[in-house]
Amino acid sequence: xxxxxxxxxxxxxxxxxxxxxxxxxxxxxxxxxxxxxxxxxxxxxxxxxxxxxxxxxxxxxxxxxxxxxxxxxxxxxxxxxxxxxxxxxxxxxxxxxxxxxxxxxxxxxxxxxx
Amino acid sequence: xxxxxxxxxxxxxxxxxxxxxxxxxxxxxxxxxxxxxxxxxxxxxxxxxxxxxxxxxxxxxxxxxxxxxxxxxxxxxxxxxxxxxxxxxxxxxxxxxxxxxxxxxxxxxxxxx
Numbered sequence: 001x002x003x004x005x006x007x008x009x010x011x012x013x014x015x016x017x018x019x020x021x022x023x024x025x026x027x028x029x030x031x032x033x034x035x036x037x038x039x040x041x042x043x044x045x046x047x048x049x050x051x052x053x054x055x056x057x058x059x060x061x062x063x064x065x066x067x068x069x070x071x072x073x074x075x076x077x078x079x080x081x082x083x084x085x086x087x088x089x090x091x092x093x094x095x096x097x098x099x100x101x102x103x104x105x106x107x108x109x110x111x112x113x114x
Numbered sequence: 115x116x117x118x119x120x121x122x123x124x125x126x127x128x129x130x131x132x133x134x135x136x137x138x139x140x141x142x143x144x145x146x147x148x149x150x151x152x153x154x155x156x157x158x159x160x161x162x163x164x165x166x167x168x169x170x171x172x173x174x175x176x177x178x179x180x181x182x183x184x185x186x187x188x189x190x191x192x193x194x195x196x197x198x199x200x201x202x203x204x205x206x207x208x209x210x211x212x213x214x215x216x217x218x219x220x221x222x223x224x225x226x227x
Contacts, residue, residue, distance in 0.1 A: 033215065043205065043217040056214045088157060092215075099211050100147030100166060105159035 002027065004093050004106035012112045018079040021109045025072050025093030031055075032074040033103060034066060037088040046089075049074055050096070078111075086113045116141045118208050120218035127196045128226050134181075135191045135221045137206030146210040148182070148189045153220075154202040162204070165189065193223075201225045 005024040013019050025032050033056075034046040045058040049068035068074045072093075078085055088110050092103035117140045127133035139148070150162040165173045165182050172180050177197075181190045193200055206218040 035217075042219045045214045045216070048214060055212065058214065090159065092159070100164075100209055102149065102161045102164055103215060104161070105151075107156065107158045110157075 004091055004104055006089075006091050006106035006109050008109060009107065010110045010112075012114060013081050014114055015081055015083060017081050018077065019081060019111060021076045021078075021089055021091075021111070023074045023076070023091030023093075023106060025074070025091075026104055029093040029095050029104075030072050031094045031096055032068055032072065033092045033094075034074070034076050035090040035092070036060075037090055037108070038086075043090070046076065081113045083113050085111065087111060116143070116208055116210065116213075116216055118206055118216050118218040120206055120221050122221045123219070124222045124224070126224040126226060127193070127200075129196055129198060131196055132192060132194045133196055133223065135193075135204050135206075135223065137189045137191070137218055139187050139189065139206075139208045141187070141208065141210060143210040146208060148180075149207040149209070149215075150178070150180070150189075150191045151205045151207060151217075152200075152202045153205065154199075159205070163191065196225050198225050198227065 007022045031050045033048040036044045048056040052068045063079045066076045088108045090108045092105045094101045094103045119138045146167045148165045151159045177194045203220045205220045209215045
């Protein structure tokens with residue numbers, strides 16, 4: 001069974017640009033969550049989707065948005081990039097969103113904003 | 115609000131020895147789950163072990179076991195017979211469904227030969 005796939009693995013963008021990251025969950029998983037990981041702030045929750053609906057949302061500005069498609073694949077978009085958005089963005093998938101099932105993580109997308 | 119605290123930023127252990135990583139959490143919920151994740155240099159988070167709060171028995175996965183003290187809100191991870199491949203960042207995490215998964219700040223484990 002293929003794991004969680006995140007693309008691209010690395011990305012370099014300029015301040016003010018926008019970026020879209022992609023996450024394909026494990027086959028059969030319908031819940032996808034996104035996290036931002038930085039040395040200073042640790043792992044911060046962005047949002048969680050299940051069946052194309054956002055179920056949970058973290059405390060990030062509106063520049064951060066996401067969506068989930070009918071095949072459970074998810075995208076995350078960051079508009080008007082700032083230097084502080086440089087981080088490792090992790091995606092996780094699980095079978096459900098309302099139980100304590102474990103989350104399986106992808107290898108992340110390393111975003112560098114210059 | 116629920117919080118997860120890992121008070122040991124770094125730990126080290128000799129190969130083949132045992133090490134314990136600490137984690138405490140704060141919650142008023144009765145139904146929740148606790149996890150330990152490992153993040154090696156490859157950056158991929160890997161689930162090490164999972165504990166349901168309603169289960170009194172401590173979870174065990176091969177060389178990894180937990181000491182779950184519900185009243186004290188403590189959830190420590192014990193790694194026995196440490197191996198070089200155990201070197202990584204270890205994150206304690208909490209979830210009370212349907213709320214989000216919350217992570218601690220992590221403990222960097224070094225394993226010396």
